[in-house]
Amino acid sequence: ASFSGGNNQNSATLTAHKKLCSGSDTAKGKVGKGIGISTTWFGKYKARRTAKAKKVYTKIKSGLTKTAVTYYNNGPDCEPNEYAYVWSNIKDTVYLCNLYYNIQTSCSKTKESKEGTLLHEWSHSFAGTKDIEYGRTDCKNLAKKKPSKAVKNADSYAYHYCDAQ
Numbered sequence: 001a002s003f004s005g006g007n008n009q010n011s012a013t014l015t016a017h018k019k020l021c022s023g024s025d026t027a028k029g030k031v032g033k034g035i036g037i038s039t040t041w042f043g044k045y046k047a048r049r050t051a052k053a054k055k056v057y058t059k060i061k062s063g064l065t066k067t068a069v070t071y072y073n074n075g076p077d078c079e080p081n082e083y084a085y086v087w088s089n090i091k092d093t094v095y096l097c098n099l100y101y102n103i104q105t106s107c108s109k110t111k112e113s114k115e116g117t118l119l120h121e122w123s124h125s126f127a128g129t130k131d132i133e134y135g136r137t138d139c140k141n142l143a144k145k146k147p148s149k150a151v152k153n154a155d156s157y158a159y160h161y162c163d164a165q
């Protein structure tokens with residue numbers, strides 16, 4: 001990974017980044033029938049949804065493996081109180097924003113993290129996920145009420161991924 005926009009906790013970002021490939025494998029192994037965190041974030045078991053979620057993790061890993069990625073510090077289009085963003089036509093860059101610099105590096109099961117944030121953003125770039133709901137509470141509700149949307153929702157992957165580590 002390389003960096004633009006100078007140094008703002010680059011070593012922490014690199015630490016988080018380096019976990020994403022093996023972490024995606026770990027998370028992929030924890031999607032499916034009878035797995036609590038799979039039900040929590042992706043809803044009641046259905047073969048089609050399990051296949052979809054596994055594919056997302058496969059695509060994230062393969063995208064990260066094949067792509068020379070850039071982390072852009074203090075992204076020029078950051079909104080106030082944003083963690084990070086990507087552009088759909090720029091697949092190799094994640095833009096980091098103010099909130100990102102205030103959260104812990106590695107995954108947490110209760111808090112936000114750099115690792116989970118990067119996973120969220122790369123799920124957009126490499127697997128075409130959407131932002132349907134944000135935050136643990138709303139994502140859990142989405143899994144219960146609209147599981148077919150949960151398997152398309154970036155934050156659902158960030159939380160499932162972190163719970164799987």
Ligand SMILES: [Zn+2]
Nearest residue numbers: 120124131154
């Ligand atoms: Zn997003």
